[in-house]
Amino acid sequence: MNSELKIRLATSEDVELLTDLRLQMRRERETAELKISEEAFRQYNLDYFSKFIADGLYVGVIAEIDGEVAATGGICFHNHPPSYSVPNGRSACLLNMYTLPQFRGRGLAGKIVAVLVEEARKADCCQVFLNASVMGKGVYQKFGFVDVANEMVYNL
Numbered sequence: 183m184n185s186e187l188k189i190r191l192a193t194s195e196d197v198e199l200l201t202d203l204r205l206q207m208r209r210e211r212e213t214a215e216l217k218i219s220e221e222a223f224r225q226y227n228l229d230y231f232s233k234f235i236a237d238g239l240y241v242g243v244i245a246e247i248d249g250e251v252a253a254t255g256g257i258c259f260h261n262h263p264p265s266y267s268v269p270n271g272r273s274a275c276l277l278n279m280y281t282l283p284q285f286r287g288r289g290l291a292g293k294i295v296a297v298l299v300e301e302a303r304k305a306d307c308c309q310v311f312l313n314a315s316v317m318g319k320g321v322y323q324k325f326g327f328v329d330v331a332n333e334m335v336y337n338l
Contacts, residue, residue, distance in 0.1 A: 192242030
C-alpha cells in the first residue's frame with residue numbers, strides 16, 4: 183500500500199501546530215534547562231510564528247502522510263551587511279527540523295530541506311546556515327552543507 187505524501191508551506195492557521203511540534207522537538211532534544219515556565223515558552227513560540235509568518239521572515243513547511251502530520255521544518259531570513267561570502271547580505275537560517283518518531287527513516291527531512299533551500303533561493307539569499315543535531319547532520323551533509331569554523335555564542 184502506497185502512502186500519500188503532501189508537503190506544504192505553513193500558513194498563519196498553522197501557528198498552534200508549529201508551536202506544538204517545536205515544543206515536542208525541544209523536549210526530545212534539549213539539553214539546557216528551561217529558564218522560564220512551559221506556558222511562557224509556549225507563548226513566546228506562538229508569538230514568534232504569528233509575527234514572522236505574517237511578515238514573511240519565517241517560512242515553515244509541514245509534511246503529511248495520509249493526512250497525518252509527520253514532519254516540519256522552517257527557515258528564517260536575515261539581512262546583514264554584505265560580506266565576501268554573502269555579497270547581498272541576505273542569508274537564511276534553516277531550523278525547527280523535526281520528524282515525529284513514527285515517521286523517521288522515510289526521507290522526509292531531505293524533502294523538507296529541498297523545499298526550504300528553494301525558498302531561500304526565491305528570497306535571493308546567498309547562504310543558508312544551520313545548527314545540526316547529531317541525528318540530522320547526515321541529512322544536511324548529503325544535501326551539500328559543510329561544517330564551518332569560528333562560530334561562537336554569548337548568552338545573555
